[in-house]
Amino acid sequence: MKFSFDVITSDDRTAARNGRLITPHGEVLTPTFMPVGTQGTVKTLSPRDLQEIGAGIILGNTYHLYLRPGPEIVRTAGGLHEFISWDRPILTDSGGYQVFSLADLNRIAEEGVTFQSHLDGSYEIFTPEGTMEIQHDLGADIIMCFDECTPYPSTHQAARTSMERTVRWARRCQQRHRQFQESDGHAQALFGIIQGSTYADLRQECADTLVDMDFPGYALGGLSVGEPKTAMFEMIDAAVPRLPEQKPRYLMGVGFPQDIIAAVARGVDMFDCVLPTRNARNGSVFTSEGPLVVKNAVYARDFGPLDPECDCYTCRNFSRAYLRHLFQAGELLAPRLATLHSLAFYMRLMGEIRRSIAEGRFTSWSRTFLERYRLGQESEQTTANIFPGGER
Amino acid sequence: MKFSFDVITSDDRTAARNGRLITPHGEVLTPTFMPVGTQGTVKTLSPRDLQEIGAGIILGNTYHLYLRPGPEIVRTAGGLHEFISWDRPILTDSGGYQVFSLADLNRIAEEGVTFQSHLDGSYEIFTPEGTMEIQHDLGADIIMCFDECTPYPSTHQAARTSMERTVRWARRCQQRHRQFQESDGHAQALFGIIQGSTYADLRQECADTLVDMDFPGYALGGLSVGEPKTAMFEMIDAAVPRLPEQKPRYLMGVGFPQDIIAAVARGVDMFDCVLPTRNARNGSVFTSEGPLVVKNAVYARDFGPLDPECDCYTCRNFSRAYLRHLFQAGELLAPRLATLHSLAFYMRLMGEIRRSIAEGRFTSWSRTFLERYRLGQESEQTTANIFPGGER
Numbered sequence: 029m030k031f032s033f034d035v036i037t038s039d040d041r042t043a044a045r046n047g048r049l050i051t052p053h054g055e056v057l058t059p060t061f062m063p064v065g066t067q068g069t070v071k072t073l074s075p076r077d078l079q080e081i082g083a084g085i086i087l088g089n090t091y092h093l094y095l096r097p098g099p100e101i102v103r104t105a106g107g108l109h110e111f112i113s114w115d116r117p118i119l120t121d122s123g124g125y126q127v128f129s130l131a132d133l134n135r136i137a138e139e140g141v142t143f144q145s146h147l148d149g150s151y152e153i154f155t156p157e158g159t160m161e162i163q164h165d166l167g168a169d170i171i172m173c174f175d176e177c178t179p180y181p182s183t184h185q186a187a188r189t190s191m192e193r194t195v196r197w198a199r200r201c202q203q204r205h206r207q208f209q210e211s212d213g214h215a216q217a218l219f220g221i222i223q224g225s226t227y228a229d230l231r232q233e234c235a236d237t238l239v240d241m242d243f244p245g246y247a248l249g250g251l252s253v254g255e256p257k258t259a260m261f262e263m264i265d266a267a268v269p270r271l272p273e274q275k276p277r278y279l280m281g282v283g284f285p286q287d288i289i290a291a292v293a294r295g296v297d298m299f300d301c302v303l304p305t306r307n308a309r310n311g312s313v314f315t316s317e318g319p320l321v322v323k324n325a326v327y328a329r330d331f332g333p334l335d336p337e338c339d340c341y342t343c344r345n346f347s348r349a350y351l352r353h354l355f356q357a358g359e360l361l362a363p364r365l366a367t368l369h370s371l372a373f374y375m376r377l378m379g380e381i382r383r384s385i386a387e388g389r390f391t392s393w394s395r396t397f398l399e400r401y402r403l404g405q406e407s408e409q410t411t412a413n414i415f416p417g418g419e420r
Numbered sequence: 421m422k423f424s425f426d427v428i429t430s431d432d433r434t435a436a437r438n439g440r441l442i443t444p445h446g447e448v449l450t451p452t453f454m455p456v457g458t459q460g461t462v463k464t465l466s467p468r469d470l471q472e473i474g475a476g477i478i479l480g481n482t483y484h485l486y487l488r489p490g491p492e493i494v495r496t497a498g499g500l501h502e503f504i505s506w507d508r509p510i511l512t513d514s515g516g517y518q519v520f521s522l523a524d525l526n527r528i529a530e531e532g533v534t535f536q537s538h539l540d541g542s543y544e545i546f547t548p549e550g551t552m553e554i555q556h557d558l559g560a561d562i563i564m565c566f567d568e569c570t571p572y573p574s575t576h577q578a579a580r581t582s583m584e585r586t587v588r589w590a591r592r593c594q595q596r597h598r599q600f601q602e603s604d605g606h607a608q609a610l611f612g613i614i615q616g617s618t619y620a621d622l623r624q625e626c627a628d629t630l631v632d633m634d635f636p637g638y639a640l641g642g643l644s645v646g647e648p649k650t651a652m653f654e655m656i657d658a659a660v661p662r663l664p665e666q667k668p669r670y671l672m673g674v675g676f677p678q679d680i681i682a683a684v685a686r687g688v689d690m691f692d693c694v695l696p697t698r699n700a701r702n703g704s705v706f707t708s709e710g711p712l713v714v715k716n717a718v719y720a721r722d723f724g725p726l727d728p729e730c731d732c733y734t735c736r737n738f739s740r741a742y743l744r745h746l747f748q749a750g751e752l753l754a755p756r757l758a759t760l761h762s763l764a765f766y767m768r769l770m771g772e773i774r775r776s777i778a779e780g781r782f783t784s785w786s787r788t789f790l791e792r793y794r795l796g797q798e799s800e801q802t803t804a805n806i807f808p809g810g811e812r
Binding site for chain 1: 459460461463464465466467468484488489493496497503504505720721723733737738739741742744745746748749751752753755756757
């Protein structure tokens with residue numbers, strides 16, 4: 029099955045839409061949230077845990093998997109799906125973000141990025157062509173262009189230089205990818221990544237150029253990197269309306285439930301973020317009444333579930349008091365049960381978003397959800413502009 | 421349902437037997453291995469993982485649960501079963517071993533043991549009556565007398581003094597326990613613990629005295645604490661034959677597969693040990709061909725399962741190469757998948773032991789198993805005397 033995407037329902041009042049991604053490893057309904065499996069595992073969870081909570085597509089990181097265990101081992105295993113025993117869709121990023129954020133040292137040139145491994149200090153180089161080869165070895169259903177993740181803040185000139193290089197790299201990625209496509213029967217879909225820092229004109233220009241190149245999907249990169257939330261939504265508003273209706277839009281690295289809802293209202297289809305998994309490991313879980321730091325002493329005698337609305341394995345069987353005890357005792361079951369719940373929360377959130385769009389009540393559902401979730405307790409910046417342009 | 425035990429089949433050639441423990445939380449077939457759930461969780465595993473691999477009864481530690489979260493919280497939760505969401509039998513130890521092995525400081529007196537918590541340095545006292553009260557709060561199906569775990573080596577005189585105190589404490593435990601039994605309908609069974617260090621006469625004397633006191637089950641304590649394996653088996657040989665046929669015998673803290681088989685041959689019914697779980701967390705798993713250190717580099721490209729004989733979730737879905745990668749990457753899924761496998765190995769081992777006894781081929785099964793398992797690779801001491809007295 030080749031990659032395709034179609035829009036099923038469009039919301040009347042916002043740019044929200046329901047879609048369907050079709051990949052060689054099955055269908056995914058959008059809007060979707062992709063749990064992050066950086067090193068070939070969504071931390072603490074097994075594939076059947078993920079299936080149980082309804083995860084449709086997960087993410088793997090090219091940077092990490094390249095350094096360890098290495099693409100050759102994954103390829104020999106039969107690809108990432110086989111290696112990690114996950115038979116549903118996978119998306120791999122290109123490592124563009126990680127060579128800047130994780131590598132000990134990096135030097136950028138037209139050819140690519142030279143960096144030092146954060147694991148052993150070895151010198152490595154990522155080129156557009158090289159990351160296509162690695163991602164071909166990994167064998168994900170959706171792969172990403174190697175981009176330059178422009179740091180925030182950047183001057184307009186620096187952001188332009190960086191964006192233009194990202195575009196040139198996208199051409200090289202596309203060219204190398206096409207060679208693989210001929211041999212592997214178009215098994216992988218390559219998405220373009222829109223950069224341009226916090227400058228609407230650069231985002232528009234980048235979007236227009238990539239659209240001309242005709243990628244099967246488009247991502248917004250270089251956001252959620254420290255800029256104000258208002259700037260992030262302005263960039264979404266600048267780029268998304270220029271993207272083809274019938275292609276999926278992916279907002280990389282986002283985010284909080286309220287940010288996801290606001291981005292869905294702007295026409296975004298795909299999300300990934302380490303928030304639910306990372307916070308859960310630290311003892312903070314998402315619930316329908318907002319985040320809850322279950323390791324806090326106040327829950328020592330709270331025998332209710334993490335979230336009374338939730339029907340995940342954790343909530344069906346264990347109390348806040350037990351979770352709190354496990355965290356206090358440093359037990360490995362603690363991050364596991366908390367992660368399972370928080371991802372189940374995100375999966376349910378996305379399911380409710382999709383259902384509300386299908387039933388023409390996305391706006392009212394959002395308001396009710398956010399009211400309950402006590403909008404703004406983590407981030408007040410989103411309060412003002414959940415719905416772009418006063419809803420369309 | 422009150423506690424009871426009956427022997428179903430006795431082996432013709434050894435003292436091995438199949439039995440059935442009946443407890444308020446269901447039946448357990450013996451010989452059985454009890455996974456250790458020190459802090460109210462078998463590390464890394466969920467209750468449904470344990471059920472899936474066929475765990476019948478698990479162990480909880482009084483010392484740890486007393487210190488954290490405290491018996492009052494567990495009681496308020498409805499007892500340990502409810503707190504940890506495990507509806508099958510539980511056995512709690514008395515903390516006798518831990519106050520000596522874990523507490524920062526301990527002082528023994530006739531009244532009990534004063535010790536400093538290894539968590540916060542607080543001064544605590546465990547008395548025979550007190551540990552009955554804690555274990556009553558925890559609500560396990562089988563509870564243990566508070567004993568003095570005689571250190572190895574000890575002089576005969578020191579071992580006698582210690583053993584005699586253990587006997588006096590056992591009387592106090594029994595007395596306190598009887599008061600609870602009147603109120604709770606005999607929900608908990610109290611086992612006596614035989615001490616006596618490595619002196620056969622003391623072990624025999626202790627066994628005889630405890631048998632006179634008529635406990636529903638008997639444990640051998642103070643073994644596997646550094647003494648030679650030969651001494652351990654001599655103590656089993658000294659004590660077990662003096663115990664009533666129709667009561668269960670529990671060898672505390674044992675052990676390796678070959679030791680379990682040798683103890684079963686001597687009439688032991690119950691075992692617990694941290695070996696499969698602790699070693700798994702460190703990257704070493706049990707397999708039908710002996711232990712395997714899966715984190716070793718030699719497995720980096722080994723795409724076979726941990727144990728080709730095993731049908732656990734880990735072996736059905738993941739390769740040694742993937743497990744090795746997870747350990748290398750420090751992923752929490754690594755200890756989880758390894759623990760699941762090693763406990764599944766122990767559960768299958770016990771199932772094979774029971775089946776071989778039932779079918780009158782325990783001796784031949786043992787020889788075949790041990791040959792395959794490459795007897796002696798961890799501990800050569802057991803080689804000579806797997807079968808006591810040349811089989812009876």
